[in-house]
Amino acid sequence: MRQIIMDTETTGLDPRDGHRIVEIAGVEMVNRKLTGNHLHLYLNPDRDSDPEALQIHGLTTEFLSQYPRFAQVANEMLEFVQGAEIIIHNASFDVRFLDSELEKAGLEKFSTYCDSITDSLLYARELHPGKRNSLDALCERYGISNAHRTLHGALLDSELLADVWLAMTRGQDALIMDFDEQDDHDNPGIALQRFDPSVLKAVQISEQDLQAHAHYLAQLEKENKKPTLWQEWGH
Structure with a gap:
């Protein structure tokens, strides 16, 4: 789409x-x-x-x-x-x-x-x-x-x-379409399933990434003359 x-x-x-x-x-x-x-x-x-x-x-x-x-x-x-x-x-x-x-x-x-x-x-x-x-x-x-x-x-x-x-x-992201493998191939059934976030692969953030993120937030704060929402919310 x-x-x-x-x-x-x-x-x-x-x-x-x-x-x-x-x-x-x-x-x-x-x-x-x-x-x-x-x-x-x-x-x-x-x-x-x-x-x-x-x-x-x-x-x-x-x-x-x-x-x-x-x-x-x-x-x-x-x-x-x-x-x-x-x-x-x-x-x-x-x-x-x-x-x-x-x-x-x-x-x-x-x-x-x-x-x-x-x-x-x-x-x-x-x-x-x-x-x-x-x-x-x-x-x-x-x-x-x-x-x-x-x-x-x-x-x-x-x-x-x-x-x-x-x-x-x-x-709309909470639902995914899946084909029922037991249905006839010429007339597949469609099942709606709730997305399971546990299947996602966890990605470890490196110290270098954290430093780059902190530098980016500092630049935004300097340009906008106020903390970002990320900082205000205590992340």
Whole structure:
């Protein structure tokens, strides 16, 4: 199963007011494992961002002027998402902008090119009714550090959302499918079994690994000017 966790940044709130996408990013996950393959594009919107939007993403008109326009990289984006399930937080917002940009480029709607679109915000609301379900709130709920998120960025937000999505749906990992060997080979039965963690091989951590981990945490604490959640929880 191939999934792409995506995010966009825009010049404002509504494409009908002439607002455009300024950044697109996505990270690839196959069988619930991040592959390291990702898409990250800055775009020249040919207009200024609203002050409120600029405060959120910090991408100035001058900075974006050096990058291509959406139509020039549309095929690269579509090739990346082709046939995958797309996971977006508050998907209706991003898809509305993607559809608008694709229409300007003479292309079909975004949903035409992917297998399906899943809104992680709607999923979170069903899972946690009556609670805050913004990306920051979900990071806090699931113990995912977002201390380095001083501004919204499409790639960073995609990476955070991937971690959140895996945490929200981790119950799916508790079941595995197995074939009953006694069934007829032409009509195998499928049994659902609870995962037994005792079958996992224990890996001993070396002193060198512990020192490298401590050095990494110290660097994070220095950059963020506060301890990591790992340190606060006493690990």
